[in-house]
Amino acid sequence: MVRALAVLLAQLVATPIVSETVETDDRRTIDLGTFECRDINRSTVLQRVCYDPTRHDLVVATGGFDARYCGVAAKTVDQLLGAPSMGQFFNRHIRREAAGRRYDCSA
Template identity: 35%
Template sequence: MTRRRSSAEALASADLAPATGGTCCKSCRWAAAETIDVKYYGKLDLTPLACTDVTRSSFINRACYDKAQQFMVVQLKSVYYPYCEMPAATFDAFLNAPSMGKYYNANIKGTGSDGLFDCRTHRLPKY
C-alpha cells in the first residue's frame, strides 16, 4: 500500500534546521518547495498537490493530485505527465488498483488526444 504524503508533510519532515543547530524559520521553508517539469505543461510547484511515492509499480514512480482542481501529475520513470478534470474517485481507484500500470493504461492514459483526461482537451488548472 502506498502512503500519501502532502507537500506540507514533506516540509514538516524535511531536515530544514540551519547549520547553526537552531530551528528553521519561516523564511527558509521556501528552500524545500518542490518544482517539477511536467511534459506539455512546463514548470509546476507541487505545493497544492498531495503526492504519493509509488514503490509497487515497475514504471509508475509517483502520483500527485489536487482534489480542488481535479488535476493529477504522474511520474512514469523520470517524466511527469499531466491529467486534467480527473475525479477524485478515479485517482483513488488508480492508487488502490491491484495493478496500477494496467489501471493507468485502461482508464487514464488513452491514446493521443482521445485520452479521458488529456489536458489538451480538458480544462487546464492555473497555479
C-alpha cells in the same frame, strides 16, 4: 549544546520555504504545493502519483518523466491507488483517456 540548537532553529526560521516543482513532458512547470504526492513502490510503471483534489489535476511520474492530467475525479485516483496493477489501470483509464482528450490539459 543549547547555543547550537538556537543557531539551528534561527537558520530554519530564516530559510524560505520553497514548493517543489516538476517539469512535465510538454515542458510546463507545475508547482506541487497544492498536490498530495505519494511515492509508488509497488508498480513497475508508476514511480509517483500527485493529486490536487481542488483542481482535479493529476501528475504521474512514469519512466522518469512527469505528465499532467486534468479533470481527473478523486474516485478515479482512489481506484488507481487501489488497483491490483496500477500500471494497467493507469494505461487503460487515464493515459488512454488523455489521448482521447478526456484528461488532456490543453483541451
